[in-house]
Amino acid sequence: MDLQLKGRRVLVTGSSSGIGEGIARMLAEEGAAVVVHGRNRERATKIAHEINAAGVAIGDLSTDDGAAAVHAEAVAALGGNVEILINNAGGSSTGNTTRNPIEITPEDYVSNYHSNMLAAVRLTRLAVPGMVAQKFGRVINVSSAVAVQPNNLGADYSGAKAALNNFTVSLAGALKGVGVTVNTVSPGVIMVDGLIRFGRKKYNDETMSFEEITRRLVEEKAFDLPPAGRLGLPEDLALVICTLASPRSGFVTGANYRVDGGQVRGVN
Ligand SMILES: NC(=O)c1ccc[n+]([C@@H]2O[C@H](COP(=O)([O-])OP(=O)(O)OC[C@H]3O[C@@H](n4cnc5c(N)ncnc54)[C@H](OP(=O)(O)O)[C@@H]3O)[C@@H](O)[C@H]2O)c1
Structure with a gap:
């Protein structure tokens, strides 16, 4: 099947390693013009060369200035607006795996909110106006299985991802009929x-x-x-994301796709 991704302008955040790298790799194989992002230019450039990407965009997405710099560098490398935005950068900014919800400090909750929820919000705010003007766009937010099935530990991270799922549904509804879809993809252990x-x-x-x-x-x-x-493997995520990113996927919006091998026990 032709996913019609050839030449589409894509920014994959957090694609200097891990899941994001796998997503960027598969999108590039499908012929998309991909910008690789990370905080470290050397690491991002190495991946960009490997996958024959359109370029790199470097910056910390936990700040407004960092996100603005990333967006500007991506648009310059793509030679046009970002048509497909994959908000993948993140992970627990505090690495809390042993503390229960009341042992975790408010600062840790805020830190994870910045790097998992607001990182996506910042770039989405920058990229969506161009998508609306063009009457085509895709925003795909990489969340986590723990957003809907949290562990007892690490609530600073899982709570931020739950907010991201919520943001997806609100934005999908707000962008009614403009050709821009917004979806969440939730990995299990990858x-x-x-x-x-x-x-x-x-x-x-x-x-x-x-x-x-x-x-x-x-x-x-x-x-x-x-x-x-x-x-899971990064390519398990990449396969679902390529499908959602396709111009042929216009009828799927506001959804949360679990790519967790069946980890979350839910009927929806
Ligand atoms: N792996 C899993 O089992 C799993 C499970 C559920 C959800 N997830 C989610 O999947 C996404 C990717 O995770 P991963 O396991 O592939 O992690 P990873 O290998 O550590 O890669 C994380 C990527 O995000 C970037 N990044 C992190 N924080 C950033 C920030 N504040 N500003 C800019 N870039 C930032 C990193 O850039 P640098 O190169 O600069 O570090 C790196 O490119 C995350 O959102 C994570 O929460 C992962």
């Missing part, structure tokens, strides 16, 4: 380099495979394997 590095360090084995790390972590009950029987 094996990114950071998790592989964590596993290799934990087990003191620099060559340990993805499968072996998964087996050991499951054995230690760090998490359960979801019904799919394995953990």
Whole structure:
């Protein structure tokens, strides 16, 4: 099937590594003009060269100025407005994995709100007017399974992602009939380099495979394997995102797509 992504102007935030890198890679394979983003120019440039991207845009999205710089650099590299915005940058800014909701400080809640919710809001505010003017646009927000099924720990992160899901639905409704769709994609546990590095360090084995790390972590009950029987890979997310980004996907908006191997037990 031709997803009609050839030549479409795309910014994938947080594409210097992990899930974002996988998304940028697949969109570029589909012929889109992709801008790779991260906070580190060297890392982003390396990926951009590998996937033959249109360019890079560098900046910290937890500030207004950083987001404005990223948007300006992306528009310059693309030679036009951002038509498809993938708000993927994020992750727990505090790394809280052991503290319960009342042990986490207000500052930590605010920090995660800035880097997960407002990072997406800032860029969306900058990119959507051009999409509306062009009568075509796609905004895809990368959230998390924990937004709808939170753990007891890490509420600063999961709460910020829940707000992002909420923002998606409001914006989709507000952009009625203008050709711009807004959706959320929610990963479960995805094996990114950071998790592989964590596993290799934990087990003191620099060559340990993805499968072996998964087996050991499951054995230690760090998490359960979801019904799919394995953990996710960046390309699992990228496949769904390419579909939602396609000009052919105009009837899907305000939705939350779970890409979690069946981790979240919900009927919706
Ligand atoms: N991996 C999972 O299991 C999982 C599960 C659920 C949800 N997610 C979500 O998926 C997204 C990608 O996660 P990942 O696991 O692929 O993480 P990752 O490998 O750590 O990559 C995160 C990317 O986001 C960028 N980034 C982070 N904070 C930023 C900020 N304040 N401003 C600008 N760039 C920022 C990083 O840039 P630098 O190169 O500058 O660091 C990097 O490119 C995140 O939104 C995360 O919450 C991941």
